[in-house]
Amino acid sequence: MPSPPVFEALAHPRPADEERMEARARDFAAEMRTRRTVRHFAPSPVSRSVIEACLDAAGAAPSGANRQPWHFVAVSDPEVKRRIREAAEREEEAFYGGRAPREWLDALAPLGTNAQKPFLEDAPWLIAVFAQSWGLDEAGDRIRNYYVTESVGLATGFLLAALHRAGLGTLTHTPSPMRFLGEVLGRPDNERPFLLVVTGHPADDARVPILRKKSLEAYTEFRESTLSPPEASS
Numbered sequence: 001m002p003s004p005p006v007f008e009a010l011a012h013p014r015p016a017d018e019e020r021m022e023a024r025a026r027d028f029a030a031e032m033r034t035r036r037t038v039r040h041f042a043p044s045p046v047s048r049s050v051i052e053a054c055l056d057a058a059g060a061a062p063s064g065a066n067r068q069p070w071h072f073v074a075v076s077d078p079e080v081k082r083r084i085r086e087a088a089e090r091e092e093e094a095f096y097g098g099r100a101p102r103e104w105l106d107a108l109a110p111l112g113t114n115a116q117k118p119f120l121e122d123a124p125w126l127i128a129v130f131a132q133s134w135g136l137d138e139a140g141d142r143i144r145n146y147y148v149t150e151s152v153g154l155a156t157g158f159l160l161a162a163l164h165r166a167g168l169g170t171l172t173h174t175p176s177p178m179r180f181l182g183e184v185l186g187r188p189d190n191e192r193p194f195l196l197v198v199t200g201h202p203a204d205d206a207r208v209p210i211l212r213k214k215s216l217e218a219y220t221e222f223r224e225s226t227l228s229p230p231e232a233s234s
Helices: 018-033 048-058 076-100 102-111 148-165 178-183
Strands: 070-075 123-134 134-136 143-146 170-175 193-199
Touching: 018 148, 048 070, 048 148, 070 076, 070 148, 076 123, 076 148, 076 178, 123 148, 123 178, 148 170, 148 193, 178 193
Parallel strands: none
Antiparallel strands: 070 123, 123 193, 134 143, 170 193
């Protein structure tokens, strides 16, 4: 028998006036527009406490039925990073060497990527994101998770925003297949690798390809009421 819901008062910032709301939203949008995928990292360390704070933000993401079906493994151990790089590069060599269709390789060409992934060792932290297809309840019984991909994607987005807000560069790495991540990191059978977040301070000479994001008008539309607002009574 499921427990009845228990509610509490919503703790939410009181809305500011429209002008301040828009200003805050535009400030955040402008900050996120400065985020770029980084492939050249400085050797300077990043403290565990910074990574923990960013992961704390990731854990605040919404999830299907509040199952929170994610697990993050933060790696700074050089030996583990080496093993991850070696396994990832084996998959990438197969990908670039014939597994990937020509259309996919053509789409990647402007990014200048190849099978070599030195950033997997250069960056101070690798954060492996795992999606949990099922979990265990308090009694140890197996329970199904819902909207797993959507939930883990939201948490990863929170993580990327937090890392950028902290002043770190990031890269999302998705070698295919990624089964080796679960093996290297000793994860259980109910978890599948979702992606690998590479993070640290960008190198002083880091360069990024010249790319353009879509304009707001290109990826949004609004369906607004045509009714005029009611006039204020005198």
